[in-house]
Amino acid sequence: MTPLSAASGVENVLRILEGRWKLVILFHLFGGKVLRFSDLERAIPAISQKMLIQQLRQMEADGIVRRIVHHQVPPKVEYCLTDWGQALCPALDALLKWAALREPEA
Amino acid sequence: MTPLSAASGVENVLRILEGRWKLVILFHLFGGKVLRFSDLERAIPAISQKMLIQQLRQMEADGIVRRIVHHQVPPKVEYCLTDWGQALCPALDALLKWAALREPEA
DNA sequence: TAAGGTACTTACTTGAAAGTAAGGTTAGAC
DNA sequence: GTCTAACCTTACTTTCAAGTAAGTACCTTA
Numbered sequence: 264m265t266p267l268s269a270a271s272g273v274e275n276v277l278r279i280l281e282g283r284w285k286l287v288i289l290f291h292l293f294g295g296k297v298l299r300f301s302d303l304e305r306a307i308p309a310i311s312q313k314m315l316i317q318q319l320r321q322m323e324a325d326g327i328v329r330r331i332v333h334h335q336v337p338p339k340v341e342y343c344l345t346d347w348g349q350a351l352c353p354a355l356d357a358l359l360k361w362a363a364l365r366e367p368e369a
Numbered sequence: 370m371t372p373l374s375a376a377s378g379v380e381n382v383l384r385i386l387e388g389r390w391k392l393v394i395l396f397h398l399f400g401g402k403v404l405r406f407s408d409l410e411r412a413i414p415a416i417s418q419k420m421l422i423q424q425l426r427q428m429e430a431d432g433i434v435r436r437i438v439h440h441q442v443p444p445k446v447e448y449c450l451t452d453w454g455q456a457l458c459p460a461l462d463a464l465l466k467w468a469a470l471r472e473p474e475a
Numbered sequence: 476t477a478a479g480g481t482a483c484t485t486a487c488t489t490g491a492a493a494g495t496a497a498g499g500t501t502a503g504a505c
Numbered sequence: 506g507t508c509t510a511a512c513c514t515t516a517c518t519t520t521c522a523a524g525t526a527a528g529t530a531c532c533t534t535a
Contacts, residue, residue: 270395270396286379286380289376300513335511337503340511351467354466359382361456365453441481443482444530446482
């Protein structure tokens with residue numbers, strides 16, 4: 264395993280997490296929660312509809328979010344994490360623990 | 370711990386890793402290696418001097434890289450990871466393991 | 476004296492991500 | 506008949522990281 268291959272493996276992971284709003288969305292869905300589009304809008308007031316859907320679509324394409332459409336009028340669409348998405352939790356925890364290791368600066 | 374505070378904790382970590390070249394540099398320095406500026410240039414041929422130094426400076430400011438200046442002519446400057454920087458290794462491993470969990474697509 | 480090695484700086488350009496604002500579809504409620 | 510709710514789409518602008526290219530300082534060696 265060369266430095267470059269290891270780096271690109273991690274880069275692929277970061278690319279999944281890197282959108283401006285993805286982590287916020289992720290943490291709102293952690294724990295098996297199922298939320299409607301409008302629930303997410305309300306939960307994240309600063310996000311625009313365009314960004315919300317853009318991030319959700321990317322996360323869906325990346326396989327961490329599942330989109331459930333109920334064919335109704337008015338529309339009802341729900342979002343939740345896939346199993347793989349849920350499995351991110353411990354890895355993110357490892358990052359937080361690492362951050363906590365930092366020595367307080369002088 | 371709200372979804373927003375957890376997300377921003379992780380965002381702070383990602384900000385440290387997010388530069389275009391930081392992970393490559395990081396993996397070149399993992400394992401206690403000490404490299405000169407020119408060693409890194411040679412190890413990462415695609416990087417420009419400007420980017421190399423920019424990323425190194427940011428990593429130094431973030432506390433994951435240590436810069437050692439030897440006052441000589443021609444100049445000699447060495448870079449290595451801080452203890453905290455080394456401690457990133459298991460956390461990045463957790464991300465790689467998560468990536469490996471992904472089910473092969475149908 | 477001039478050529479070269481090392482570690483930078485500086486000025487300018489480019490491109491992708493994010494933000495802003497407005498429009499579109501559908502069907503039942505009034 | 507037009508209003509509203511819910512979930513988007515589209516067009517345009519802004520911002521910021523990254524890329525390119527050239528220059529600088531310093532002493533040494535030929």
